[in-house]
Amino acid sequence: RLPEQQRMSESPLSWFRGVYLPPALHPLNKTFVKSDEWQDTDSTQEKRRAFLQDFCKKYNSRKKLQTHLVHLVSRIYVEDRHKVLYCEVPKAGCSNWKRVLMVLSGLAASANNISHDDVHYGKHLRKLDSYDLKGIYTRLNMYTKFIFVRDPMERLVSAFRDKFEHPNSYYHPVFGKAIIKKYRHNADEEALKTGSGVKFKEFIQYLLDSHRPVGMDIHWEQVSKLCYPCLINYDFIGKFETLEEDANYFLQLVGAPANLKFPKFKDRHSSDERTSTEVVRQYLKELSKEERQLTYDFYYLDYLMFNYTSP
Numbered sequence: 001r002l003p004e005q006q007r008m009s010e011s012p013l014s015w016f017r018g019v020y021l022p023p024a025l026h027p028l029n030k031t032f033v034k035s036d037e038w039q040d041t042d043s044t045q046e047k048r049r050a051f052l053q054d055f056c057k058k059y060n061s062r063k064k065l066q067t068h069l070v071h072l073v074s075r076i077y078v079e080d081r082h083k084v085l086y087c088e089v090p091k092a093g094c095s096n097w098k099r100v101l102m103v104l105s106g107l108a109a110s111a112n113n114i115s116h117d118d119v120h121y122g123k124h125l126r127k128l129d130s131y132d133l134k135g136i137y138t139r140l141n142m143y144t145k146f147i148f149v150r151d152p153m154e155r156l157v158s159a160f161r162d163k164f165e166h167p168n169s170y171y172h173p174v175f176g177k178a179i180i181k182k183y184r185h186n187a188d189e190e191a192l193k194t195g196s197g198v199k200f201k202e203f204i205q206y207l208l209d210s211h212r213p214v215g216m217d218i219h220w221e222q223v224s225k226l227c228y229p230c231l232i233n234y235d236f237i238g239k240f241e242t243l244e245e246d247a248n249y250f251l252q253l254v255g256a257p258a259n260l261k262f263p264k265f266k267d268r269h270s271s272d273e274r275t276s277t278e279v280v281r282q283y284l285k286e287l288s289k290e291e292r293q294l295t296y297d298f299y300y301l302d303y304l305m306f307n308y309t310s311p
Contacts, residue, residue, distance in 0.1 A: 152299035
């Protein structure tokens with residue numbers, strides 16, 4: 001915990017160098033849950049929390065992450081009315097979660113009529129790193145912190161399909177051009193000019209390259225590096241595979257309005273087949289056995305932390 005004499009005027013870059021917030025399994029406040037229908041969901045939730053805590057104790061027992069508190073919380077959204085913190089994991093229901101947060105905070109009457117651009121570019125929601133040190137630390141200690149995760153390979157393939165198989169004015173010129181230039185032999189001028197048509201195998205070559213030509217992106221960054229689950233004590237761990245029931249149980253837990261349900265609609269490319277286990281299998285066929293193993297290794301911590309079965 002912060003010493004009382006911590007000066008608030010201190011530069012944010014010096015906050016919590018070598019921060020270590022030990023995991024603690026606090027009981028969830030279930031006073032708002034009025035129905036017995038959530039018993040199975042609650043039991044699953046407690047198992048996930050205990051599993052993550054046990055993993056973090058083993059993995060993190062003597063490790064200290066050399067980073068800053070401000071960086072640790074840079075992906076966390078704040079909803080002050082219901083006192084919740086949401087760590088955004090792209091391709092795991094994050095667009096609809098941000099819609100729900102906007103409704104909870106009174107910024108919108110319904111989650112169903114908020115556009116994709118309003119969700120991602122509207123600047124309506126505040127992130128935890130925008131508060132001063134006291135504000136950050138108070139919320140980390142007092143608010144209900146939640147995260148939703150997804151099978152790492154499904155999340156990866158979903159990100160590839162979304163960003164590279166559809167027209168995109170950012171990912172094609174920024175990532176696509178660099179990927180094609182470095183990993184495609186004899187690339188034609190059109191591909192080099194537009195960055196369109198990146199193949200999954202080329203994308204994986206970029207992902208696994210320690211000297212990749214462009215940096216990482218939150219859509220395929222590991223959850224362990226987006227949300228730091230062994231340093232921040234998440235109270236609720238939802239999974240994309242059980243998204244609707246987990247989300248609606250969480251809304252009960254935090255006292256959301258009774259008429260607020262988690263949206264069921266697909267945010268974009270609604271006519272596309274959802275990225276399923278079978279879809280992932282088809283993409284992985286494009287890779288060599290070694291590339292598949294290295295991709296699994298890349299997400300190894302995410303598989304372990306959230307008890308996903310290796311592909």
